[in-house]
Amino acid sequence: MDAQRAGGACERRRRRVPGGRGRPARGPRGAEYVVLGCRAAGPGCPRRPRLRRCGRALASRSLPAADRAHRAPAPAPALFGCRAMALRRRLCAWQATQRAGTATLLAGPVDGAPQRADRIQGADRPGWGTLVKVAYLTPQYPKVSHTFIRREILALESMGHEISRVSIRPSDAGVVVDPADEAELHRTVVLLEAKGELLRSFLRSLLARPADVLGVLFDTVRRGLATGSGLVRPIAYVFEAAALVALCQAREIEHVHVHFGTNAATVAWIAGRLGGPRYSMTIHGPDEWDGPERHLLKPKIEDSAFTVVISSYGRAQALRWVGAEHAERLRVVHCTVDDPFFDAAAPLEPQQPMQFVCVGRLTPQKGQLVLLDAFAALLASGVEARLVLAGDGELREVVEARIEALDLGDDVEITGWVDxxxxxxxLLASRCFVLPSFAEGLPVVIMEALALMRPVLSTYVAGIPELVVPGENGWLVPAGDVEALTRALQRVASTPVAELQKMGEVGAERVRMQHDVVVEAAKIDELLRASAADDPV
Known part of the structure; x- marks a missing residue:
């Protein structure tokens, strides 16, 4: 690469470096840094070294009154620090290969795993100098079933972005059991915890921009009445959006990324219309597909900086509601599994007990009642087995009643919420993971089971067939079919342990290839940087 081209590339990457106004960020000796230098420039480029302190927790600082009403972020525990350092080592290795013009990534555990050349498609990425202050907005955070959001946030912080955790509602009391989620709980701003601030933020917006605010309020109410959302909910969304705008202004947040395209995405969309930062969202399903018009999916996708979907199936569903000119906004970024699952993987023992496990909320859409009927039929056929239902939810009393009616009290265990x-x-104590869902996006727990080398029995629903391949790493049955599920359970019970182990190994490799946390978070990173640089997505 000639010097002129290298210098031009480096100059482009000088834009929007927080804390430095184009100069290298500096700090006390011994602090942790990541190199964000120009990958296009050679070692001799005078502008190439550029350092930025790695963000773990948001820095505690004096905030305007609008922000002091919210929780102050707490320092991250040692658990987070260790995982952040591991991610940084992998990211630094990846950045080095990018500058060398390759597309290689450390795929496995950090300590000496072999490199793969097929983990990243394309080595041409936006410049590493464009960092973004981002608010990660969710309907409820932290939450037992949302550990993948925590992994994504941690990976982006390891890349240098400053992430504020923002939740619409507080976490359910007594439900957060994971130590890492406990740490996140104290770092999360909850909009509905400061109801007085909602009103003050709305009134300040109204006084500053009366015509715009009233126009947005009337339009939101009109859309809500037209889609059956009623009157109160749209008004609440506007108040929440005003509080979100105030928070973003107080923390100088440049971008809001939302997980789930439901109410939280509506709040971010309204916030943008009230003068807030640009926004993007990750659509998971199935709620978005059950009510796309009620959730205003079309305008939210069209007005977003970009929209992420977690599977090809999800992207196809989103394309049903937007015009072809917006198709490029839709990008597939998978949910991920972290290294602890791969590191904990263990082969099946020759005398492994015949145990099945189903992990998930006890809700109608997860299909636990169908599973109980099929499991009772399995036992009636003479197979000795045990079933663990790991989770809790609104259907627990119904599930317990079904267990009693089928006389399965000695063979089925409900654990409640677990970390x-x-x-x-x-998962490791079981021969197979079972998830007979009626509706899904692409369940992260399937990735976790496969990462631990346990085959999966699930249904032909949504994005599940993109990961579970019958005969290779598991079995698929039609959703709601008790007889088909019973036959599949019998096939699992009759399959030799050695064959189950081989299926688990194939599944683990498939998860490594498709759901690596560094690879998938890097896709979000690229989209954020391109959006910050006003580049087309």
Whole structure:
């Protein structure tokens, strides 16, 4: 590469470096940094070294009154620091290969795993100098079933972005059991915890921009009445959006990324219309597909900086609601599994007990009642087995009643809410993971089971067939079919342990290839940087 081209590339990457106004960020000796230098420039480029302190927790500082009403972020625990350092080592290795013109990534555990050349498609990425202050907005955070959001946030912070955690509602009391989620709980701003601030933020917006605010309020109410959302909910969205705008202004947040395209995405969309930062969202399903018009999916996708979907199936569903000119906004970024699952993987023992495990909320869409009927039929056929239902939810009393009616009290266990480590223990103690869902996006727990080398029995629903391949790493049955599920359970019970182990190994490799946390978070990173640089997505 000639010097002129290298210098031009480096100059472009000088834009929007927080804290430095184009100069290298500096700090006390011994602090942790990542190199964000120009990958296009050679070692001799005078502008190439550029350092930025790695963000773990948001820095505690004096904030305007609008922000002091919210929780102050707390320092991250040692658990987070260790995982952040591991991610940084992998990211630094990846950045080095990018500058060398390759597309290689450390795929496995950090300590000496072999490199793969097929983990990243394309080595041409936006400049590493464009960092973004981002608010990660969710309907409720932290939450037992949302550990993948925590992984994504941690990976982006390891890349240098400053991430504020923002939740619409507080976490359910007594439900957060994972130590890492406990740490996140104290770092999360909850909009509905400061209801007085909602009103003050709305009134300040109204006084500053009366015509715009009233126009947005009337339009939101009109859309809400037209889609059956009523009157109160749209008004609440506007108040929440005003509080979000105030928070973003107080923390100088440049971008809001939302997980789930439902109410939280509506708040971010309204916030943008009230003068807030640009926004993007990750659509998971199935709620968005059940009510796309009620959730205003079309205008939210069209007005977003970009929209992420977690599977090809999800992207196809989103394309049903937007015009072809917006198709490029839709990008597939998979949910991920972290290294602890791969590191904990263990082969099946020759005398492994015949245990099945189902991890998930006890809700109608997860299909636990169908599973109980099929499991009772399996036992009636003479197979000795045990079933663990790891989770809790609104259907628990109904599930317990079904267990009693089928006389399965000695063969089925309901654990209640469990942390990530306990989930791993239950998966490793089982021969097969079972999830007979009626509706899904692409369940992260399937990735976790496969990462632990346990085959999966699930249904032909949504994005599940993109990961579970019958005969290779698991079995698929039609959703709601008790007889088909019973036959599949019998096939699992009759399959030799050596064959189950081989299927698990194939599944683990498939998860490594498609759901690596560094690879998938890097896709979000690229989209954020391109959006910040006003480049087309």
């Amino acid at each position: 990530e480590g306990t989930v791993r223990e239950h």
